[in-house]
Amino acid sequence: MLTDRQGNALPGATADTLALYNQAIDAFNIYRGDPVTPLDQAIEAAPAFTMARIARAYLCALATEPAAAVAAKADLAVVKDSRLDDREASHVAALALLLAGEWSAAGVALDRHNLRYPHDLLALQAGHLIDFYRANARNLRDRLARVLPRWSPDMPGHSIALGLYAFGLEETGDYARAEETGRQALDRQPLDCWAHHAVAHVMEMQGRAQDGIGWMTAREPYWSGDDNLFKVHNWWHRALCHLDLGQTQEVLALYDGPIRQERSAVALDMIDASTLLWRLTLTGQDVGERWQELAAAWDQHADGRLYPFNDWHAVMAYLGAGRDDRVEELLATLRETDDNSETAAWARGIGLPLVEGFTAFWRGDHATAAERLHPVRFIANAFGGSHAQRDIIDWTLTEAALRGGNRDLAEGLANERLALKPHSLINRDFLRRATTSIQEQQRHIA
Structure with a gap:
C-alpha cells in the first residue's frame, strides 16, 4: 500500500494521486501554494482515496468561514459512508466534533490520535491549529512536546513539527527556546511561514520592534510571495512593530499596500485588517473610508454562529463604517444563541x-466599555487567537479607562503593559496620560 512521506498508509491512493496529495500537504505545511486544487484533482481521479477527502475537509473546517464549513460537512458525509481504517476513522471522529462546534473535544480527540500516530503530520498541524483557534497555549506547545521525541531529524516534515513547537513555546512565554527552535526550523526549511511568524511573535511579545522590522525585512523574500497564504499576517506583524515605534504613516502605507490592496476575503486576513484599523484609530489616526471596504468584505463571513472570534472583528469594521444595523444584528444573534455547543458558549460568555464593550467604546460610553472589557480580558484566551491578537482588548480597555476618567485603572493598566514592554512608545504614552491627569487632580485638590 502507498504511504505518505512519514509512512502513514493511504488506502485508495494511486501513484499519481499520491503525488497530488503530497503536493497539497507540502503547501499546507508551509502555507505556500494552493493545497486545495491538488486534493480536488486527487479525489476526482481516485474517489476511494479517503485521506485526500479528509485533508480537504480539514482545510475547509479550519478556515472558520461559513461557506467553507458547508463544504467540509459535505466531505465528512461522504467519508462517513466509506470503509475506513483505524487512522481514517480517528480523523473522521475529530472532524465531526470540530464541525459540530466542539473545538476542545476535537482537540482532545486529536491528542489521542497524535499519540497513536505520532508521525501523522496532517493530524499534528490540524490539532495545532485547533489549539490556536481555541487559544490553548499549553497544548500548542505540548501537543508537539509529546511526540517530537518519536521523530528523527532526518524524517520528512521534522522541521515543520519544530516550527509548530516554536509557536507553542512562544505562546507559553518560553521566548528564548521559541526563538531558538523557530530559527532551527527555518535553517532546515526557510519557506516555513509558521516558524517565521513564531519568531516574529517572540519579538512582538518582548517589545523588540526594531528587531522585528529587521527580521521581517531580511527574510521578506521567503514569506511575501504572491502564492504565500500567510503573507498578510506577516505584513501585519511588521505593521505592529512600526506602530509600537509610533510610525503610523508606515502602518497606513502597509495597510493600503500589501495588507489590503488585494481586498482579500480570507477571514484571517480580514481579522488582521480590522485590528490594525482599530489600533490606528485608537492612536488618533483618521483612517477614512477604509472601514467601508472592509465591512463589506465581512458580510459573507460574520454570522454570529460559526466562530465568534471572527464576529467580534467584523463588528470593529461595522462600527468604523457606521453600519449600526449589522452591529445590532450580530449582538442579537450572540445574545439569542441557545444551542449547547462549545462555540455557542464562547459566543455567550x-x-x-x-x-458589547467595543460597541460601547466606539459610541463614547467609556464606563460601560471598561465594565464589559475588564472581566472578559481574563477569559478571552479561551476562544481564539494569539496573545498578540488579543492585546487589542487590553489596549481598548486602557483607552476606555483614560477617556472615561478612571485614572486608577488607567495607571494600573499602563504599568502592567510597561512591565512587559518597557520601550513601547504607546505604553509610555498611556502612563504619561494617566499620571498627568492624576497629578493635575492632586494640584486642584491642594
Whole structure:
C-alpha cells in the first residue's frame, strides 16, 4: 500500500494521486501554494482515496468561514459512508466534533490520535491549529512536546513539527527556546511561514520592534510571495512593530499596500485588517473610508454562529463604517444563541461582552466599555487567537479607562503593559496620560 512521506498508509491512493496529495500537504505545511486544487484533482481521479477527502475537509473546517464549513460537512458525509481504517476513522471522529462546534473535544480527540500516530503530520498541524483557534497555549506547545521525541531529524516534515513547537513555546512565554527552535526550523526549511511568524511573535511579545522590522525585512523574500497564504499576517506583524515605534504613516502605507490592496476575503486576513484599523484609530489616526471596504468584505463571513472570534472583528469594521444595523444584528444573534455547543458558549460568555464593550467604546460610553472589557480580558484566551491578537482588548480597555476618567485603572493598566514592554512608545504614552491627569487632580485638590 502507498504511504505518505512519514509512512502513514493511504488506502485508495494511486501513484499519481499520491503525488497530488503530497503536493497539497507540502503547501499546507508551509502555507505556500494552493493545497486545495491538488486534493480536488486527487479525489476526482481516485474517489476511494479517503485521506485526500479528509485533508480537504480539514482545510475547509479550519478556515472558520461559513461557506467553507458547508463544504467540509459535505466531505465528512461522504467519508462517513466509506470503509475506513483505524487512522481514517480517528480523523473522521475529530472532524465531526470540530464541525459540530466542539473545538476542545476535537482537540482532545486529536491528542489521542497524535499519540497513536505520532508521525501523522496532517493530524499534528490540524490539532495545532485547533489549539490556536481555541487559544490553548499549553497544548500548542505540548501537543508537539509529546511526540517530537518519536521523530528523527532526518524524517520528512521534522522541521515543520519544530516550527509548530516554536509557536507553542512562544505562546507559553518560553521566548528564548521559541526563538531558538523557530530559527532551527527555518535553517532546515526557510519557506516555513509558521516558524517565521513564531519568531516574529517572540519579538512582538518582548517589545523588540526594531528587531522585528529587521527580521521581517531580511527574510521578506521567503514569506511575501504572491502564492504565500500567510503573507498578510506577516505584513501585519511588521505593521505592529512600526506602530509600537509610533510610525503610523508606515502602518497606513502597509495597510493600503500589501495588507489590503488585494481586498482579500480570507477571514484571517480580514481579522488582521480590522485590528490594525482599530489600533490606528485608537492612536488618533483618521483612517477614512477604509472601514467601508472592509465591512463589506465581512458580510459573507460574520454570522454570529460559526466562530465568534471572527464576529467580534467584523463588528470593529461595522462600527468604523457606521453600519449600526449589522452591529445590532450580530449582538442579537450572540445574545439569542441557545444551542449547547462549545462555540455557542464562547459566543455567550466571551464574544458577547467583547462586542458589547467595543460597541460601547466606539459610541463614547467609556464606563460601560471598561465594565464589559475588564472581566472578559481574563477569559478571552479561551476562544481564539494569539496573545498578540488579543492585546487589542487590553489596549481598548486602557483607552476606555483614560477617556472615561478612571485614572486608577488607567495607571494600573499602563504599568502592567510597561512591565512587559518597557520601550513601547504607546505604553509610555498611556502612563504619561494617566499620571498627568492624576497629578493635575492632586494640584486642584491642594
